[in-house]
Amino acid sequence: MLKVKHVTKKFGDFTAISDVSLDVKKGEIVGFIGPNGSGKSTTIDLILGLTQATSGQIEIAGEQLNRNNAAKLRQNMSFLSTDMNLDRTVTGRQALTYFANLRHIPESEQSSRIDHLAGLLNANLDKPIKKLSRGNRQKISLIASLLSRPKLLVMDEPTSGFDPVVQNIFIDLIRQHKKDGGAGLISSHNLSEVAEICDRVIFIVGGKVVANKQMAELQAVAPKHEVIDLDAVFEKLVQTHQDTR
Amino acid sequence: MLKNIYVKSLFERRIGVLCWSIGIFLLIFGVGLMFPSMRDLFGKDMAQIPKEFQGWFGETTNIMTTFSGYMATELVGNIGIMLVIMAILYGITFIAGDEEKNVLQSLLTLPVSRTQVYFQKYFALTTINILAIIVWAIAVLAVALTLNEPLKFSVLFKIIVMFFLTNMTLSTFAYSLSAISGKRSVGGIVTGCYAFLAYFVNALSAQSDIVAKINYLSIFKYADYISLVNRAIDLNNVVLMLSLIVLFVISGLLIFTRRDIQLN
Numbered sequence: 001m002l003k004v005k006h007v008t009k010k011f012g013d014f015t016a017i018s019d020v021s022l023d024v025k026k027g028e029i030v031g032f033i034g035p036n037g038s039g040k041s042t043t044i045d046l047i048l049g050l051t052q053a054t055s056g057q058i059e060i061a062g063e064q065l066n067r068n069n070a071a072k073l074r075q076n077m078s079f080l081s082t083d084m085n086l087d088r089t090v091t092g093r094q095a096l097t098y099f100a101n102l103r104h105i106p107e108s109e110q111s112s113r114i115d116h117l118a119g120l121l122n123a124n125l126d127k128p129i130k131k132l133s134r135g136n137r138q139k140i141s142l143i144a145s146l147l148s149r150p151k152l153l154v155m156d157e158p159t160s161g162f163d164p165v166v167q168n169i170f171i172d173l174i175r176q177h178k179k180d181g182g183a184g185l186i187s188s189h190n191l192s193e194v195a196e197i198c199d200r201v202i203f204i205v206g207g208k209v210v211a212n213k214q215m216a217e218l219q220a221v222a223p224k225h226e227v228i229d230l231d232a233v234f235e236k237l238v239q240t241h242q243d244t245r
Numbered sequence: 246m247l248k249n250i251y252v253k254s255l256f257e258r259r260i261g262v263l264c265w266s267i268g269i270f271l272l273i274f275g276v277g278l279m280f281p282s283m284r285d286l287f288g289k290d291m292a293q294i295p296k297e298f299q300g301w302f303g304e305t306t307n308i309m310t311t312f313s314g315y316m317a318t319e320l321v322g323n324i325g326i327m328l329v330i331m332a333i334l335y336g337i338t339f340i341a342g343d344e345e346k347n348v349l350q351s352l353l354t355l356p357v358s359r360t361q362v363y364f365q366k367y368f369a370l371t372t373i374n375i376l377a378i379i380v381w382a383i384a385v386l387a388v389a390l391t392l393n394e395p396l397k398f399s400v401l402f403k404i405i406v407m408f409f410l411t412n413m414t415l416s417t418f419a420y421s422l423s424a425i426s427g428k429r430s431v432g433g434i435v436t437g438c439y440a441f442l443a444y445f446v447n448a449l450s451a452q453s454d455i456v457a458k459i460n461y462l463s464i465f466k467y468a469d470y471i472s473l474v475n476r477a478i479d480l481n482n483v484v485l486m487l488s489l490i491v492l493f494v495i496s497g498l499l500i501f502t503r504r505d506i507q508l509n
Contacts, residue, residue, distance in 0.1 A: 070358070074354065074355060079354035089257050089260075097246070
């Protein structure tokens with residue numbers, strides 16, 4: 001579904017990511033983990049077509065991403081981030097209808113899809129967004145990202161701001177997305193959440209991919225724990241990378 | 246209701262546009278009501294000033310004695326600068342304003358191309374400039390009716406055309422610079438400084454030969470509102486402004502569709 005092949009991104013003399021390769025298969029949820037400034041957001045910006053790679057290629061649904069087809073390829077994917085910076089003057093319903101229109105969702109289906117997801121998340125759609133709490137704004141963003149039933153869901157810190165109940169609903173929605181054949185790339189600092197929903201985890205440190213492991217393989221890295229302790233794996237990988245520099 | 250980027254761009258600016266419209270109407274109407282006293286000043290009173298000093302007031306002295314002349318000189322040439330400021334301010338908000346707030350980034354994660362975003366927002370900007378000119382024209386008509394002054398519609402029409410083109414040229418320049426740089430400050434400062442200097446160069450060109458020599462760089466020279474009271478629109482000026490608009494639109498589009506857009 002998604003292939004990032006040997007991608008490097010430079011900003012002037014600064015190399016934000018170097019020779020990054022990763023892939024996400026259909027029906028697979030992949031965690032994308034790294035410390036602050038490791039290049040996660042840079043990689044995500046490249047996948048979304050917001051920035052252009054200095055070298056390397058990105059393929060979405062088998063098609064190579066370029067300036068001319070970025071909009072078309074985004075039809076297959078959705079993005080969810082900490083704060084989607086929704087226009088605060090409109091209500092949640094107005095914002096979602098706008099997103100649905102831009103995603104070419106038939107008008108006859110818009111209300112039912114919006115109401116179904118809003119019902120699951122107990123989201124208030126009638127208040128102006130500026131009057132909603134961060135968590136409730138985040139619910140609107142989550143609905144917006146799932147409205148079009150995307151094949152690929154790209155998520156950057158998707159659950160910060162969610163209370164535990166909504167966090168569980170989010171996890172159920174992602175599992176359902178996966179069950180329906182959807183793929184996902186999730187960048188998060190909430191490692192227990194990543195451990196719970198991901199099939200595979202990619203670690204990026206200092207702009208380079210340092211590990212790409214199935215969840216089962218990670219158990220071997222931190223064997224003393226009964227459940228996979230991603231925190232321990234994460235700390236170990238970051239430490240190893242720093243020692244080798 | 247929010248079917249596309251064009252409608253959404255207008256919808257989110259509705260309150261601001263309404264406030265500007267009310268402000269423009271009241272300002273034009275208020276200054277317009279001063280016409281009778283200005284007519285006396287530039288008519289009877291000016292006749293008492295020695296001819297040598299009358300030249301300081303330039304071409305405006307005679308023209309200000311008619312309502313059409315007052316409209317061209319005061320209501321467009323001077324007070325009309327408010328619409329120019331509005332045009333520049335809106336020019337910088339549509340792309341760079343959204344980018345600085347990360348709203349543009351959210352929009353560009355949807356299946357819309359940058360070309361679509363660029364043109365739909367530009368058409369929204371054009372619509373706001375058209376609305377501002379309509380409000381200005383309604384205010385002028387309201388003054389003429391209130392004072393019972395004859396108003397030549399042909400002059401009004403010519404002024405509307407050139408006023409709109411001037412505003413669109415500056416607005417497009419600001420829009421294009423902001424789209425290229427992603428920063429409101431770049432579009433605002435460069436266009437604002439240019440408009441400010443161009444306005445004074447054009448205003449002072451009659452009094453100074455040196456200033457007159459650089460007046461060809463001023464957009465207001467080509468608007469030439471005062472001459473429109475007695476003469477037809479110079480089509481060369483129209484072509485020049487349209488060419489500048491097309492040049493700014495294309496250069497802004499070419500760079501905006503190619504540059505990186507990052508989350509701030």
